[in-house]
Amino acid sequence: LLPHRKAFFAWLHCLFVCAQARFSYLHMKYLFFSWLAVFVGSWVVYVEYSSYTELCRGHECKNSICDKFQKGVIDGSACNSLCEKDTLYLGKCLSAKPSNQVRHNKLEPRKESASFNRPTKGTSMEKFKEMVFSHLKAKVGDQANLADLVTLVLGVADSNKDGQISLSEAHSAWALLQLNEFLLSIVLQDREHTPRLLGFCGDLYVMEKVPYVPLYGVSLPWMVELWIPASLRRSINQWAAPSWPRKAKIAIGLFELVEDLFHGTFGSFLMCDVSTAGFGYTERHDIKVVDARRIVPEVAFQEVMRERRCEEDSDCMYGRDCLTSCDLTKHRCTTEATQPNLAKVCSTLKDYLLYGAPSDIKDELEKQLYACIALKGASEQMEMEHSLILNNLKTLLWKKISHTKDS
Known part of the structure; x- marks a missing residue:
């Protein structure tokens, strides 16, 4: 019986050692993948946070716009609310794309602010009207009712509705005219398919909020x-x-x-x-x-x-x-x-x-x-x-x- 007993205990010892080794392997594997998940998760959070903090700087965007407004470089129907009354604010950033920073009801179209150097000082109203006409002609083509579109644009540019367009208002209107989405909002302003334009200040403009986005489906991370x-x-x-x-x-x-x-x-x-x-x-x-x-x-x-x-x-x-x-x-x-x-x-x-x-x-x-x-x-x-x-x-x-x- 002694040899059999020795064999039995040897088998038990081997089983214990193998189980311990297996447990150690699984333990190390679990630790490795846990560490990897934490590392990847931390990296993703860091990248997302970095891009968010770099691009979605609402206070910096506001300071830049309001500084130009207070210096008389730009003007618009939303400037007082944004810069003086503080009744308009830049809320949660909904996009971290540099070309299109979207916030609640507001859109800041470029990471870099427009230079607002056109039209130049001394430009007459008639000359500005010609600038707008030429720009729109290049965009939508030469058509019989182009003058009507110019009238619509100038009506939006006159933000205080005093019948005159100041140089600061013209700076804002010209910067906004470079954007397809702003032009489309004017072209379709009498239709129901675009959000209502609520105001603008410089090249930042405020649109009516659309409650359900996207068209269908659920937005997931x-x-x-x-x-x-x-x-x-x-x-x-x-x-x-x-x-x-x-x-x-x-x-x-x-x-x-x-x-x-x-x-x-x-x-x-x-x-x-x-x-x-x-x-x-x-x-x-x-x-x-x-x-x-x-x-x-x-x-x-x-x-x-x-x-x-x-x-x-x-x-x-x-x-x-x-x-x-x-x-x-x-x-x-x-x-x-x-x-x-x-x-x-x-x-x-x-x-x-x-x-x-x-x-x-x-x-x-x-x-x-x-x-x-x-x-x-x-x-x-x-x-x-x-x-x-x-x-x-x-x-x-x-x-x-x-x-x-x-x-």
Whole structure:
């Protein structure tokens, strides 16, 4: 029995040592991954905090603007509220992008402040009007009602409504005119699809708050986004969306925006980023544009693309959604966008609208949406097809919700 007993105890000893080694290995593995998670998490927090504190300096932005206001360099309808009465403040920073610092109801478009050196001292009102006219002509093209657009701009520039535009008001207006989103807010000021312009001071302007952003889906931290499967993300977006009749009303508003931009009162505009983050809606489910930086005048877009060199079609991309083709004989981009605005909007709305759609219109709705997505910008009959599909979609949705309270 002695040899067997020795063998048994040897086996127990081996088992104990192996278990201890296994435990030590698991313990070290756990410690390593815990340390790694803490390190990566700390690094992410540091980077985010650094970018936030570097870019989202509300007090520095305010001090810079107010210093120029107090020196008489700039003026605007929001300057007193921001700099003297303290009834307007820069709230939580909603974006850490240097090109677009967004705060509650306010937008500071550039990391670096505008120089506010144009127009120069001694510029007459007539000369400033000519400056505005030439700038808008380059942006939206030479059209019969360009003078009306100039009148609208000058009306906004006259912030105290005294019938005169001071040099400081002109400095602010000129800086703001360089921004696509500000120009669009003036072009569409009588429509319902852009937030109301509440005031400005220098190149900072205040817009009406849009309560629901993005257009659909849930905004999640980017680290969470990395770990969520696409199928789960779609399910979350659909779960968080309004009821189908309300989605239909939101979609109709977006289609109406397309109409306003396509051969509108002051020329055509191209939607070069039709992501859901660029749109929101109100309590009444009316669509609102919340980021119009990539909604650009077609004339200005064509001028930019005409000068761009290329080796392949992908070199001719502007923003996220405006693509032209590359002319390989000249190695220059062509100026015609391959897709019209409507096709991009339908692509964005397809899953949103089809999910939960009433069974009696779902097949027809799907058919119309796919026909819409297939629209091409260079087609000879594009304008007629564009109008036909747009009307069909609006009519189909409106007939289904016109009798409900959501309409």
